Amino acid sequence: DGGITQSPKYLFRKEGQNVTLSCEQNLNHDAMYWYRQDPGQGLRLIYYSQIVNDFQKGDIAEGYSVSREKKESFPLTVTSAQKNPTAFYLCASSLWSANEKLFFGSGTQLSVL
Amino acid sequence: DAKTTQPTSMDCAEGRAANLPCNHSTISGNEYVYWYRQIHSQGPQYIIHGLKNNETNEMASLIITEDRKSSTLILPHATLRDTAVYYCIVRATGANSKLTFGKGITLSVRP
Numbered sequence: 768d769g770g771i772t773q774s775p776k777y778l779f780r781k782e783g784q785n786v787t788l789s790c791e792q793n794l795n796h797d798a799m800y801w802y803r804q805d806p807g808q809g810l811r812l813i814y815y816s817q818i819v820n821d822f823q824k825g826d827i828a829e830g831y832s833v834s835r836e837k838k839e840s841f842p843l844t845v846t847s848a849q850k851n852p853t854a855f856y857l858c859a860s861s862l863w864s865a866n867e868k869l870f871f872g873s874g875t876q877l878s879v880l
Numbered sequence: 881d882a883k884t885t886q887p888t889s890m891d892c893a894e895g896r897a898a899n900l901p902c903n904h905s906t907i908s909g910n911e912y913v914y915w916y917r918q919i920h921s922q923g924p925q926y927i928i929h930g931l932k933n934n935e936t937n938e939m940a941s942l943i944i945t946e947d948r949k950s951s952t953l954i955l956p957h958a959t960l961r962d963t964a965v966y967y968c969i970v971r972a973t974g975a976n977s978k979l980t981f982g983k984g985i986t987l988s989v990r991p
Contacts, residue, residue, distance in 0.1 A: 802981070809967065810924070810981035826980075857923050868914070869979060871923030 770794065773858050773872035779880050780845065780852055788843045788875045790858035796870070797863035799841035803827060804855040804874075813856075816841055817863050845877060853879050884968045884982060891988040898955040900985055902968030905949045912971050913944060914979065915953045917964040924967065924981070927953065958989045 771792040780786045790799065798817050802810040812825030816835040830849025835841055841860075845852045855876050859869040885903040892898040904913065912931050916924040928935055928942045930951075935942045941954040955962055967984040 807983075809983045812980065855921070859923070868926040868929065869916075869924075871925070873923050874921070876921075 771858060771860050771870050771872040773856075773875050776873070776875060778875055778877045780877060781880050783847045785844055785846050786852075786877065788845070788856055788858075788877070790841045790843065790872060792839055792841075792860040792870075794860055794870060795838070796860035797838070798861045798867075799835070800859040800861075800869065801825075801831070801833065801841070801843045802857040802859065804857060810857060813843065852877055884970060886966075886968050886982065886985040888983070889986040889988065891990055892958050894960060894989050894991050895957055898958040898962065898987055898989070900953040900955075900966050900968075900987065901950065902952070903950045904968070904970050907948050907970050908972070910972070913942065913948075913951050914967075914969045914971055915940070915942065916967045916969065916981070917962075918967070918984070919961075919964045927966075955987075958987075960989050960991065963987060963989045 774789045800815040801813040803813055804810050811827050813831050814822050814825055814833045816822035819835050819838050822833050822835050830846055832844045855874050857874045858872045861867045861869045912929050914929040915927040918924040927939050928937055930942045930944055944951045965984040965986050967981050969979050971979055
């Protein structure tokens with residue numbers, strides 16, 4: 768089945784620890800995105816990537832890092848510099864054109880111990 | 881990106897049409913209107929999008945006013961499974977266009 772897979776579904780971070788969230792897609796999509804969602808809020812864009820080995824900051828990139836070494840993978844690292852990491856993280860992908868729809872994964876809930 | 885304004889919440893009876901409004905008064909000529917919905921603790925799901933003309937698919941209809949300053953998403957026969965947060969978004973065209981999600985409108989479908 769084609770789709771976008773996020774893992775793990777739940778993740779816990781200790782103080783000062785970096786954690787990495789996985790996002791894989793087999794839709795052959797060019798573009799991939801990471802969003803953060805806080806309770807009762809909309810989605811805020813962290814990073815996005817249009818092609819392999821290239822990515823751009825979104826609206827709230829501080830404290831996060833990404834890589835795009837393969838077309839199908841776009842992992843997000845939440846670094847210790849992110850002081851309030853508890854949130855629901857969503858990965859999405861799309862073909863890269865002006866009016867292509869996004870396909871979302873099922874999300875990762877990150878909590879701080 | 882142009883911004884959108886949606887009511888915070890609304891409800892409708894099961895089996896009736898749900899009409900979800902959205903204002904986007906600053907929309908520019910090359911911006912599309914998108915609708916997504918998010919069921920609790922899941923990723924958003926694409927519903928429909930349009931530029932000028934009204935659009936219909938198997939999930940919903942999108943009615944865009946002639947001046948493009950507002951639109952309405954119509955779920956013709958709402959079911960309990962349509963209870964979700966619905967996001968109205970406008971997206972600029974161009975190489976760096978991206979979707980920006982606001983808080984959306986919470987639709988509650990009652991039995």
